Amino acid sequence: xxxxxxxxxVCVALNDQQQIDTMKGLFEQAPYQALPTEPVLYFKPHNTxxxxxxxxxxxxGSGATLVVGASLALIIDQTCCRVSEKxxxxxxxxxxxxxxxxxxxxxYYRPDIKGKCIxxxxxxxxxxxxPELGAxxxxxxxxSVNGLEKSNFKLSQTVRSAPQLIEKISHxxxxxxxxxxxFAFAGKRIAVAPxxxxxxxxxxxxxxxxxxxxxx
Amino acid sequence: MKHARIEHLGQAIDVTVNESGDLVTATGxxxxxxxxxWLSPVANPGTIFALGLNYADHASELAFAPPxxxxxxxxxxxxxxxxxxxxxxxDDIDFMHYECELVAVIGKEARNVKREDALxxxxxxxxxxxxxxxxxxxxxxxxxLRVKSRDSLCPIGPWLVETNDIKDLSNLKIQTHVxxxxxxxxxxxxxxxxxxxxxxxxxHFMTLKPGDLIATGTPKGLKDIQPGDVVRCSIESIGTLExxxxxxxxxxxxx
Numbered sequence: 001x002x003x004x005x006x007x008x009x010v011c012v013a014l015n016d017q018q019q020i021d022t023m024k025g026l027f028e029q030a031p032y033q034a035l036p037t038e039p040v041l042y043f044k045p046h047n048t049x050x051x052x053x054x055x056x057x058x059x060x061g062s063g064a065t066l067v068v069g070a071s072l073a074l075i076i077d078q079t080c081c082r083v084s085e086k087x088x089x090x091x092x093x094x095x096x097x098x099x100x101x102x103x104x105x106x107x108y109y110r111p112d113i114k115g116k117c118i119x120x121x122x123x124x125x126x127x128x129x130x131p132e133l134g135a136x137x138x139x140x141x142x143x144s145v146n147g148l149e150k151s152n153f154k155l156s157q158t159v160r161s162a163p164q165l166i167e168k169i170s171h172x173x174x175x176x177x178x179x180x181x182x183f184a185f186a187g188k189r190i191a192v193a194p195x196x197x198x199x200x201x202x203x204x205x206x207x208x209x210x211x212x213x214x215x216x
Numbered sequence: 217m218k219h220a221r222i223e224h225l226g227q228a229i230d231v232t233v234n235e236s237g238d239l240v241t242a243t244g245x246x247x248x249x250x251x252x253x254w255l256s257p258v259a260n261p262g263t264i265f266a267l268g269l270n271y272a273d274h275a276s277e278l279a280f281a282p283p284x285x286x287x288x289x290x291x292x293x294x295x296x297x298x299x300x301x302x303x304x305x306x307d308d309i310d311f312m313h314y315e316c317e318l319v320a321v322i323g324k325e326a327r328n329v330k331r332e333d334a335l336x337x338x339x340x341x342x343x344x345x346x347x348x349x350x351x352x353x354x355x356x357x358x359x360x361l362r363v364k365s366r367d368s369l370c371p372i373g374p375w376l377v378e379t380n381d382i383k384d385l386s387n388l389k390i391q392t393h394v395x396x397x398x399x400x401x402x403x404x405x406x407x408x409x410x411x412x413x414x415x416x417x418x419x420h421f422m423t424l425k426p427g428d429l430i431a432t433g434t435p436k437g438l439k440d441i442q443p444g445d446v447v448r449c450s451i452e453s454i455g456t457l458e459x460x461x462x463x464x465x466x467x468x469x470x471x
Contacts, residue, residue: 008292014356032355040356043290045263047423059421081367082468111289111357113265117422172362173294 003075003096003127005049007179010169011071011100011116014040014108015159019187031109039160039168040108042116044100050120055213056101058194059118066101066118066212067189070143070151070200071182072136073098074162075127080175088166089130091175096127097141097200097208098182104189124180125208133205136162143190143200153186218455219340220375221259221298222252230259233375254298257342257376258321262427264291264370265418266317266346268359270433271406277436286409286417289357291346291431292365299374302460304467305443306349306366312441315346315434316392316449316457318385318404320411321376326424334415337424340376341385343457344431345392345449347441368467370431371449371459382453386410389452390435394445402435404451 014020014036020027027035050056058066077093100122103115133139136155143151160168165183169175192198196212218233224247231239231247239247268287269275275282297303305312323339347369352362382388385404392400404410409417414430441447443463450456462470 008294010292010361034355036354036356038352038354038360038362041361042357043292043361045290047263047425081471108356109358110287111359113288113290113418114421117263117290119423173292173365174367176294 003094003124004051005122005124005180007176008173009044009049009122009180009182011042011044011185012039012165012181012183013042013185014187015183015185016153016187017157017159020159022187039165041169042111044122045117047119048117048122050123053123053210054120055211056121057119057213059103065104065191065193067104067191068143068198069100069185069189070141070208071098071100071185072139072141072155072202073124074166074181074183076175076177076179076181078177080166080170083167083170085163085167088163091166092130094127095130095133097125097202097206098180099123099198099200099208099210100182100185102189104191123208123210125206128205133202139202141184141186141200141202143198145190145192145196145198150190151186151188153184155184158184217378217381218375220257220373221255222247223255224252228255254300254374256296256298257373258427258429260427261293261296261429262425264293264295264429264431266291266364266431267409267414267433270408271402271435272408273402273406273436274434277438282408286414288418289359289364291370292361294367295365295370296372297368297370297459299371299457300459301371302462302467303347303368303371304462304464305441307464309349309351311350313348313350313438314392314400314441314447314449315348316390316400316451317344317346317431317434318388318390318451319344319372320430320432322424322428322430323426325426326415326419329415329419331412331416334412335379337415338379338411339426340378341382341454342373342376343449343451343454344370344372345447345457345459346370346431346434371457373457374455377454391450392437393448394439394441399439400435400437402437406435407432
């Protein structure tokens with residue numbers, strides 16, 4: 001089923017327990033002072049929505065390496081306001097894969113607008129009905145670059161599950177039909193270069209492929 | 217010219233506001249304010265940018281050094297609510313404060329725009345009250361969405377004023393009154409990064425689109441807000457945005 005990015009596209013950072021464990025020492029120091037106690041969220045705004053999966057451009061001039069993260073994307077099916085974890089999945093009918101191309105993150109202290117708001121940097125796969133995927137926490141997202149697997153993220157290692165996050169987020173903001181929550185990024189994003197082919201899959205059910213544009 | 221959007225007889229309509237405060241439809245019909253509910257003056261708001269610590273006096277009030285680069289964060293469109301419609305104070309918190317801000321509304325697509333040309337990309341200006349819940353701050357993507365992206369906690373309006381109708385953008389008086397008492401006073405002359413700079417800055421690394429909003433930060437003068445309070449944010453040459461504050465329970469009960 002075809003799906004587009006629309007409404008609010010909410011991404012969850014630092015939801016990989018392994019990343020939290022690795023960075024614990026750093027996060028207990030300034031400027032963080034303590035581990036996060038609530039989900040760490042950011043938006044992908046409308047200039048980032050790459051509806052046609054056209055090649056992803058590296059930002060000009062910076063010489064910066066682009067990184068990509070892949071996540072499952074929960075697609076909200078009806079207005080979702082202050083729901084409980086128990087009823088949360090009733091508000092999701094379909095699920096897809098999302099790629100977030102961004103600049104490498106040096107710090108989590110301030111919102112990373114420059115890094116996360118690159119034009120045309122978010123893509124979404126076709127979606128499938130939630131039941132086709134089975135239990136979410138048993139899934140694995142595999143991402144490869146030019147055919148070589150670079151990341152293999154087990155959803156069993158998320159800090160918070162999809163239902164827990166829907167409860168938390170829907171108590172901050174009312175979610176509307178078509179809004180998206182991308183909640184399962186591996187902590188370590190993958191560096192990509194011009195002309196790289198990026199492909200993420202979840203079993204044989206979901207897949208998303210993007211090309212990084214060549215040098216101009 | 218002042219442009220507003222109202223709900224009248226169940227329909228959202230665009231109106232202008234004339235000298236005597238009447239609402240005038242495209243066909244010239246006049247609607248009294250008492251028969252209209254104010255909506256956000258921007259029909260399809262896009263990305264909502266907001267600035268933190270963009271007035272030096274406010275930065276020092278919060279014990280921060282003024283930033284050397286704009287501190288920009290994004291808000292969801294669930295935060296917007298019209299003039300005279302309610303916001304709410306979450307239960308079990310200690311400190312929620314208003315932030316009266318000048319808002320630039322982008323009128324055409326902008327990419328790599330120079331500051332000298334920036335105002336040509338602005339459709340006009342309005343006012344917002346970018347509430348913050350300080351209890352919910354954490355040192356991750358600060359200020360985070362839990363602080364700054366809550367339902368109804370960014371009243372906006374009452375209307376949009378065309379850029380030409382504003383005498384001097386860089387010297388507008390800003391005032392907030394809570395229950396009639398003056399609690400915040402400042403001037404856009406104390407803004408650290410002004411609107412042309414912000415448009416140049418943002419459009420250098422991303423495309424701004426029509427309907428995008430840039431809320432430019434607030435001057436000094438914070439005060440805790442409680443259910444029952446009525447908060448009025450005024451900016452010279454634009455107008456006054458007034459909103460009541462409900463308890464969390466009452467707010468969601470009437471939604």
